[in-house]
Amino acid sequence: MTQTITKPISFDEFVAWYPENAACKYELHNGAIVEMPLGTGAHSNITGFITGEIHFEIRRLQLPYSIPGDCLLKPLEDESGYQPDIIVLDREQLSKEPRWQKESIITLGSSVRLLVKIVCINWHKDYLIKAGDYELMGIPEYWIVDYLGLGGRRFIGNPKSPTISVYNIIDGEYEVKQFRDDERVESLAFPELQLTAAQILQA
Template sequence: MLQTESKTMNLEEFLDWYPDGYGRFELYDGVVVEMQPTGTHEQVAGEFGTELAIEIRRLKLPYFIPRQCIIKPIDSDKSGYIPDVAVLDWNALKDEPMWKKRSLITKGETAKLVIEVVSTNWQDDYLLKLGEYEKLGIPEYWIVDYLALGGRRYIGNPKQPTISVYQMVEGEYMVTQFKGEERIQSAIFPELNLTAEQIFKIGE
């Protein structure tokens, strides 16, 4: 992550500033940060995108995976996050006031699933974004920690590569973790046949 602007912005200013077709940026409490993912990070995210797109098409679900979208926290106009993978509901887009103009998501029911692939700024995924996505009411949030970078209180001790699947239950996230040959369990994609190890091999 690299801070790119010295002045702070609100979300509207950030969206006006955002360079078209160049780079990947997020807004954290008014501060513009450039995301600089590694090639392996992008491979892992891309594999999830591919597998989920296959499921969407196979089951003829009313979902799609955008190339990029920005998720706005429910109680801030100074932050906006770009998930590594997002599965959006076609039918919910009609209620998103800024979608056609900005590809901006403001309602939790629009995003059926959000995936973040952990980088060195792992606290953002396990603390900041987890809390914001929960408040929005996004049904599922996956944290893919293929390098076991997260704190021991999140992935255990000794640390090992872990996929944490947070599912919304009565207004709060409950987590199930998957390692090794365990098949990832998802309420959004219940027939997904993908193990944690299949993903982690990509990151080796």
């Protein structure tokens, strides 16, 4: 049984609290521990599909990148910590990460080439909070894969529809492009990637 903590805690307190061999995943949101719900079958299929396609590109182009099984991402604020669905790391930058070898914690945006979030019911955090935190960290590319079209109308339009939003850092700020149906998803990290929104959303 996992101990419940009610007072706001810091990232380091969250790391110390995190149970070994936990049956589910946890994140820290503004000092509060949040249990992350198990993904649906569709969520898991999409995660696996994107991971496989990106792995193929990494091997095909012999890039110095890797996709870890698990890691914690620490934003600049000390009261949050996230577990991305997919994170592509630059192995050549990991030597600069002070907590990577012992704790699998990423603190520098320069270590990340691509970060992917598959939207679940808590879409507000993905579009509003995490995008802002990742922008401040300088993470160059962030995908929000909204396969059910759950996001707010100001994010994915009206009428809502399944959408892949790709955020890229341009002059220190995120600019977003959106992809639907048979449009090829454009990635700065993987410019030769030949994937359409439909292929991902229907995986």
